[in-house]
Amino acid sequence: MGCNMDDGHTRFWVSDTGEGIAPEHQDRVFDRFYRVDAGRSRERGGTRLGLPICRAIVEALGGIISLASVPDRGTRVDILLPKGS
Secondary structure, eight states: OOOOOOOEEEEEEEEOSSSSOOOOHHHTSSSSSSOSSHHHHHHHHOSOOHEEEEEEOOOOOOTEEEEEEEETTTEEEEEEEEOOO
């Protein structure tokens, strides 16, 4: 997790070294209720609303949220907010 300020923006990021997300699923993880692996996800619980809620908040503040992931290496979520948000 980290944070920095540049060019009047604040950037936050969270990363892990977990299993990652396959490229074909990365665009969909911000969709409400989307499950990458429906069978395994049920075991872990959750409603799959966390990233969609984050996206709604970030966009309401005039920001941008993005995700980069490499299978078997991890995922990073970046949030860029304009100054004063």
